[in-house]
Structures are given as C-alpha cells and as structure tokens.
Amino acid sequence: MDSLYQENILAHYKHPQNKGVLSDADIIQRGHNVSCGDELTLYLKWGNDERLVAVSFEGVGCAISVSGASMLSEKIKGMRKGEMETLNRSDMDELYGVEVGPQREKCAMLALNTLHEALHTRL
C-alpha cells in the first residue's frame, strides 16, 4: 500500500461522503487554495440545540483535500459548534491515519479551515 494514499484516503477520494448541495443550509462557506486550484463549498445546517444536523460539500481538488472534506463531514455531524472550534491539524492527521507532510499542508487543512471560517463569519 502507498505510504500516503492509504485505503481510507483513496476510498473517500473515489467515493466521497456527504457530497452535494444542501438546499436548506444555514451557512454556505467557500474555501480555496489559490496555488493548487482546490475549491470547496461547505454547507452546514444547525439543529435547535446548536448541533450540526446536516453537512455536505462540493468542490474539486486532490485526493488529500477531497478525502479530508469527506472524512471531516462524517466526523462533525452531530457536533456542537464549540467542539468544532477545537478541532485542529492533529485531528485531521487522525482522520487521514497518516501524517500528511508540510508540502500538502494546505490540501490537508482546506476543509477544516473552511469550517472554522464558517463558524467565525456566520450570521
């Protein structure tokens, strides 16, 4: 197996979870990596108890950024905003199951950075 492109990363890249538009989203947040051309749009919908009840994403990007968005979207469903704010790079590495090198830092963090932007700019 490849050292970076592990089975879970490839599986999420080829068959991303929560991919698509969420028509009744409360927040639509765009994120991008200018140098790579990666683009991500995150759709978030809150429940009454400040928990995330629905999440989806759309966009184009490499295996690292797409699988990251897919895995993160699974992880944050049902989370409270405060919990999401504490997520960081090591949580992403945990999802990837491998330490993504500094060259791919922007790819690895695109989804989480976009999520944090959404939490800070909402309303």
Place this chain on the structure above:
Amino acid sequence: MNTSALDVQKLRKDFPQLADANYHYLDSAATSLTPSVVLDALNEYYTSYRANVHRGIFAEAHRATEAYEETRKKIAVFIGADAREIIFTGGATESSNMLARMLDESLDWNTRKIIVTSVMEHHAGLVPLQQLAKRQHCLLTHIPLATDGVHLDYTKLNELITRDTAIVSVMLASNVTGVINDISRISARAHEVGALMIVDATAAMGHIPVDVHTLGADVVYFSAHKMLGPTGVGVLWAKHELLEQLAPSSFGGHMIAHSTKHESEWAPIPERFEAGTKNIGGVIAFGSAIDYLHTIGITALHGYVSELVAYAISELEKIPDVRVVAERDPKKNVGDVSFSASWGHPHDIAEILGRDRIAVRPGHHCALPYHTELGIDATVRASVYFYNTKEDIDALVGAVKKAYEIFK
C-alpha cells in the same frame, strides 16, 4: 534519438544540481538550473571586484561597470537589438509592471481605448494589463483559442485589433503548452492600425532564436532565471524611438541628469529607466549564461529539446485517460508538455512523481484564465531543457504509470 549534435552527457556535468543521475529535473519552465560558469561569475564579482556601477573611480568599480555594461551588449546581440535599448529589471514581472506604468504616463488614452491580449497569457503579462485597463478606463479584450485549445485563433485578429487599439500584448511562447505563437502575424495587424506590440518572451528566450525585429515587436521582456541566469534579473527591451517617448515609472539614484530641491531632469536612455542599484552580480552572471548558450547554439538546443518533447507526448498518451495539453508539433514547442488525467488530480500525480525524484509542476502555472478556458482545474507540467535526457522522460512516464495504478 541520436540525431542531436549536442553532447548532453558532457553538458550535464556543467550543472552541479544534476550530479545525482537519479534526479530528474523537468521543471525548467519554472526556473532553469544554473551552470557552474554562471555561479563562477557571481562568485568572482562578490569576492574580487564587488563595487557599485557607474559611480566609483577605483579599479573594482571600473571593472564592475565594464562587466555590467558588457552584459547589456551581449543581450543586445542575443535578441538583435541596440545595447542602448536594453533596460535591466528585477525580472519579467517587474518589466511588465514597469512598462504598464510607463505607458500609463505616456500614451494618449483619450483616442485609443482598447488593450488586446490573449487568453493564454501568464499572470505576469495579464494582471498589469488588467490594472492598466482599469486606471485608463479601457476595454481589455482577448485573442481567443482555436478549437484545438493550443493555438490562438488568428482569424479574429482584424476584428479585435482596430484603430481604437492602443496596445497588443501577447506571449511569444506559452509556459503551459510550449506553443510558439505567430507574433509577426499579430504585430503586422497591430502596426497596420498604429497600435504598440508588446511581447512577453519569458518562456521562449533561451529556448528558440529570438530577433525582436523579425517579431515586429515594439517591446519585449523576459527573465534571466529561465535561461540559465540567476534569479532577480530581467530585461525590458523597447525600440529607442519608443523609449524616447516613455516616461520613467521608477525614480531615484542613477536615473537623473540633474536634481534640485523640487524638480529633477532625467538621465539619458537607458539609465533613465534604471533607478537605484540593480542586481549587479546577477546581471554580470547573466552575461555568462548568454555566453554559455552561444557555445551550445540555440538552434541545436531547440532541435534536441524537440526530440524529447515528441517522445514525451507520445509516451504519455499511451497511459490510459491522459490528456496532453501541449503543442504537438515539437518544432513549434519551446519544451513544455502539460497533461491532465481523468483518474487523478495533478497534485497527487506530482506527489507520486516527487517521491521518484522527478521534479514537475502541478497547478495552473500562473495561467488561470487559460486553464478555465480549457475547462481544466490544473495540469501537471513537465518542462524540458537541453540538459534533460530520454531517461528523464522514461522516469516521468514510469512514475505517471505508478500513479495510475494507485488512483485508477
């Protein structure tokens, strides 16, 4: 592959970075490697005659000035120009920005309100024009692509370039596809309507013979670092009669003839356009790069690169679902083979290639509007220069096949 007159194995020894035979540098379109003679020239300036130019009257200052001015003459010969028309800058991007500001001040923008460029331009050429168009409330239009997505649609020239056109600015060669544009055809139309013809020669210079008058250009700019020279050095060439009409856009030491508390008068050309202390060591070393290119011969160099380009295109296309985005006539390609693959993203492909010590560039290569026009997010670009070998291409193709096995 044995038709070439170049002794590539011997030439490779001139490049310290190529000492490792397992290293495959295919990113010369981003920046070329540096031969020892260029490093030696830099080292000699910094260790034995470092001095500012055009100022001191001690021996080292005299020698530095001579060497600096010698490069100006070498470049003039290299591009078929007059040495007084060569302006040193910090690179092609600085040349392009300086030029836009010079035109800003000097052209009559009331009568001509259109700037024409092409959709394949590098951001270094495009963005300063966008800003110029905004400042002057001009229309910026683009020569479109032909249906092959590689060549410009020359049938649109007469329609786009009219008596209202102030400037036409097009790159001599694309840094994505390597295509060599038919600049003389564009410049003929530009001059027919009295517009200025600007040529971004950055991707072409040092790869194909360039003569500014054959191109029919009024202005040509390029960088040293894409043609064996050091980083931080560029050239802005313009016809002398045009330079006479252009106002300087950068001010300071060296560019004035006389100065009082409130006013200054400009120095003669080209000093007028070279404010401050330039990258003296870099300019001198650039002269050594030009000498080195002369010894190889640009025509022979391009002939050899063409063989590798043809080989790379044909081998890459054997891999399933690979789309090559390059000029297919190798004689009309400066050395760039970009490609995309339906099964993998360019960054992932480049990652796999990087592990096998193959240096390529993934992304849009500072030509985002061009990629948008092609409907591709990004490409992988393998760019070839004379120090590359068939083995480099084989390594590239082998690693792309590996990537295919992972992502298919």
